[in-house]
Amino acid sequence: MTGIKDVAERAGLSVATVSRALSGKGSVSPASRERARTAASELGFVLSYHASSLASGRTHNVGLVVPSVHRWFFSAVVEGASAALLEAGYDLTLYNIGENAAHRQSVFSDFLLRKRVDAVIAVSLELSESELQQLHAVHRPIVGIGGPLPGASTIRIDDTAIARQATNHLIGLGHTKIAHITGHEAYDQDFHLPGTRRSGFEKAMNDAGCPVRPEWIVSADFTIEGAYAAARQLLAGEERPTAVFAASDEMAIGTILAARDFGLRVPDDISVMGIDGHDLGTVLGLTTIDQDAKGQGALAVHTLLGAITNGTALEAADTQHPTRLVVRTSTAVPPADAG
Amino acid sequence: MTGIKDVAERAGLSVATVSRALSGKGSVSPASRERARTAASELGFVLSYHASSLASGRTHNVGLVVPSVHRWFFSAVVEGASAALLEAGYDLTLYNIGENAAHRQSVFSDFLLRKRVDAVIAVSLELSESELQQLHAVHRPIVGIGGPLPGASTIRIDDTAIARQATNHLIGLGHTKIAHITGHEAYDQDFHLPGTRRSGFEKAMNDAGCPVRPEWIVSADFTIEGAYAAARQLLAGEERPTAVFAASDEMAIGTILAARDFGLRVPDDISVMGIDGHDLGTVLGLTTIDQDAKGQGALAVHTLLGAITNGTALEAADTQHPTRLVVRTSTAVPPADAG
């Protein structure tokens, strides 16, 4: 393997000068820089990542922790973050936690702490006080997406407000009999999204004087399949709502599919809407609130990179990411007979 | 930051012994091992990743290159690989290439080659002869998934055979008027999957004496949305096929949605099947050929890890991954009037 020494030799320079020439730090005469560069490329030399990380303390690597790349929202965030990092010359180390709680633990103690990342992006992950402190102790800036991280910088959307906005969209169309598909309790522990969206829904209903019927609040696991099953149950009930607001697009899609299987037309017989901005939304005509997941991923990266290059500690700011109501064809006025 | 020195001091041992105790390599008395361990945990010590990589030459890190984590198949592979790696104590560096050709190039020269990974998994990516040689030159085992990598170990499914099997399933039900949704030409350049599946389809049709109608072969971009549009076009045609075989589940799903929007019942009016084993398949009752994407990811990891630990070069073997025909409710005998 050719090292920087070989390059120095070939260029007739010292190792130190070559290092400076190649990294662009410190002053080097244009002539030397050029000689270093050509020598390096002639030899096909590439810096040893570990050696330079060890010496400089910079890893040029960001850790991204997600529950599951298999779910739409997370993979969108990964895409956004990945592109931004690649652009900046950074590597992305992915920690796909999965269901396994043991994984989560080992990611923390064995991986994240091993000084192998310059920064961490945690998506929909609630970290304990002590975990955050460990991260702080090793001076790793961290930004959270979609979850409240006490004392860390976070990017998120105003879940209560958008749930309200979504509900109001339905109410504005004339619906009063609205059901809500929320997330299972388990998801609420880790991360309060289902509860927050649900409370936004309830507030809007109350404000409009619409009754919130407990049997019309069902929960699922945020997947299309899960919501499909839940929606079937909901629609099989005695009385049927005229609209369903699902806490995520995937669950809204599950609902639409269930409705179709019941012979219900969307939106004629029943309106459905979600939150996310899922790609499938266009095909299904899903009305939703787009939260620009990719953009959130990219923003997280830029925030971190800023902090890294400035060396400034990331302040614990809560950045509100903009959302956008996208009205398509899954919502309409309620059927006439449903007065 | 506490280093291994501090641990050694606290444990009353030498740095060397602590290193051996913690890594499990070399012989250490049970007593010393215990002392090293407790000292380490008391100090909250974690090995410096870069220092140990530099010293040992092992990075405990695998690079995974995919076109886009946003597509079902790739994210499933990532999930499978990720879990297997986490289990083995390895990190996963994700290179999400995306559409951008420049990214692809820089991933190669700037990232992969910097000795920062022990091995590489390339998914649906055709590497040039010289790229492969570069990788070999730095002694990095590589395994490919779903794409032929000359001179590298690959895991894949027999695309021709399963396309044939899928087509035969439809033919076996009595269909003769079968359409095929393939991938765009662009995808075929990088990687011959669409062409291979298509030829399997054509072979099966020919063998059965069924005519292959050019206007019934349409192409899409492997997404649900893309196939939806393509299928609409297909179904709007003069004469309608009684069955559609899509080259991927995502495209099959797009087809089902399009069929429904045309008022066609699946499978009564039209049968649809795909290839993949997409999660949504259960909800939509999609008949498919499950190719166990997660399993392929995990298998790739185990193959690599085997090679790494044995130090043996990975032979250029082509491993056939098993597939499984899953018959659900999207396929049935053709409608009676379609003779």
Added chain:
DNA sequence: GGCCGCTATGCAAGCGTTTCCAGATAAAGT
């Protein structure tokens, strides 16, 4: 009882960079 072979340990030499420091040279100021 002396010797062999084994395990357990420590010393110190790397691993391949970056960067501090100091020296050297050249330009600029007085």
Added chain:
DNA sequence: ACTTTATCTGGAAACGCTTGCATAGCGGCC
């Protein structure tokens, strides 16, 4: 002409581990 200041350069000390080599202990063997 001589000091001051700025720009370049090289030597060498980190960075924090792993591991080859050498040594010390120790039970078993003839």
